[in-house]
Amino acid sequence: xxxxxxxxxxxxxxxxxxxxxxxxxxxxxxxxxxxxxxxxxxxxxxxxxxxxxxxxxxxxxxxxxxxxxxxxxxxxxxxxxxxxxxxxxxxxxxxxxxxxxxxxxxxxxxxxxxxxxxxxxxxxxxxxxxxxxxxxxxxxxxxxxxxxxxxxxxxxxxxxxxxxxxxxxxxxxxxxxxxxxxxxxxxxxxxxxxxxxxxxxxxxxxxxxxxxxxxxxxxxxxxxxxxxxxxxxxxxxxxxxxxxxxxxxxxxxxxx
Amino acid sequence: xxxxxxxxxxxxxxxxxxxxxxxxxxxxxxxxxxxxxxxxxxxxxxxxxxxxxxxxxxx
Numbered sequence: 001x002x003x004x005x006x007x008x009x010x011x012x013x014x015x016x017x018x019x020x021x022x023x024x025x026x027x028x029x030x031x032x033x034x035x036x037x038x039x040x041x042x043x044x045x046x047x048x049x050x051x052x053x054x055x056x057x058x059x060x061x062x063x064x065x066x067x068x069x070x071x072x073x074x075x076x077x078x079x080x081x082x083x084x085x086x087x088x089x090x091x092x093x094x095x096x097x098x099x100x101x102x103x104x105x106x107x108x109x110x111x112x113x114x115x116x117x118x119x120x121x122x123x124x125x126x127x128x129x130x131x132x133x134x135x136x137x138x139x140x141x142x143x144x145x146x147x148x149x150x151x152x153x154x155x156x157x158x159x160x161x162x163x164x165x166x167x168x169x170x171x172x173x174x175x176x177x178x179x180x181x182x183x184x185x186x187x188x189x190x191x192x193x194x195x196x197x198x199x200x201x202x203x204x205x206x207x208x209x210x211x212x213x214x215x216x217x218x219x220x221x222x223x224x225x226x227x228x229x230x231x232x233x234x235x236x237x238x239x240x241x242x243x244x245x246x247x248x249x250x251x252x253x254x255x256x
Numbered sequence: 257x258x259x260x261x262x263x264x265x266x267x268x269x270x271x272x273x274x275x276x277x278x279x280x281x282x283x284x285x286x287x288x289x290x291x292x293x294x295x296x297x298x299x300x301x302x303x304x305x306x307x308x309x310x311x312x313x314x315x
Contacts, residue, residue, distance in 0.1 A: 066263075126272055127269065130266055232285065
């Protein structure tokens with residue numbers, strides 16, 4: 001191998017360290033073990049959750065039947081925040097320790113987080129119309145979640161904006177970290193500003209203000225969504241590892 | 257039965273909410289599986305081609 005090319009490959013934080021200290025094969029092995037369980041539990045939780053949400057849980061005394069939108073709206077809002085948080089953590093790990101698997105986990109999470117943010121915004125709008133009389137208000141909670149949506153899109157765009165995946169990963173990791181300021185703003189927006197949006201009912205410090213007939217479908221849907229995220233994460237990281245291996249082979253062939 | 261689907265007049269908001277959620281979740285899953293299979297097939301092909309050319313140089 002020509003010396004100059006070897007130096008270039010050694011200097012590339014993406015290719016070789018992957019095989020040096022982050023073991024993709026180990027991830028693939030663990031993932032293979034987790035996958036059937038996370039997929040099965042996801043189907044089970046969402047199935048039972050949907051049954052309870054649509055057939056068993058009572059209509060709300062104020063919101064009547066529209067309260068059923070809560071069982072997709074609230075868990076997807078939780079997921080939107082949870083997935084972004086996990087992207088912040090793995091981006092920080094990727095920047096500090098140059099762990100390529102951490103980059104891949106952040107990258108694999110972004111489309112799932114985007115999806116749950118879309119669900120959250122769309123179902124919120126469909127809930128807002130009958131309850132507030134409007135599809136949308138520019139208040140702190142709704143606006144900060146819309147900003148979260150754009151952060152996800154920005155992350156994906158930036159990640160794909162470079163020919164060199166390592167540079168894309170680095171740039172988008174920085175964006176993910178900067179965007180982390182938005183997370184407490186979303187969480188506390190209903191306490192800090194006047195809003196139409198109701199405050200947290202489940203994650204209160206005292207007893208949750210939700211009856212168990214509503215809490216169970218809510219939690220089951222949330223667990224189902226979480227297991228769905230884990231399943232997709234395993235599959236997408238596997239997919240990214242395959243893409244990295246394809247790049248390595250193509251690079252080696254270009255070298256001759 | 258149709259009374260159930262009407263949900264006290266709010267069915268027009270409730271069912272689209274569930275349909276959008278289903279559509280998004282299913283398309284994430286479909287896109288993920290599609291891309292993964294495509295890449296793994298491509299990788300498989302490259303490896304076999306390479307093995308054919310220079311006698312099993314594992315990457």
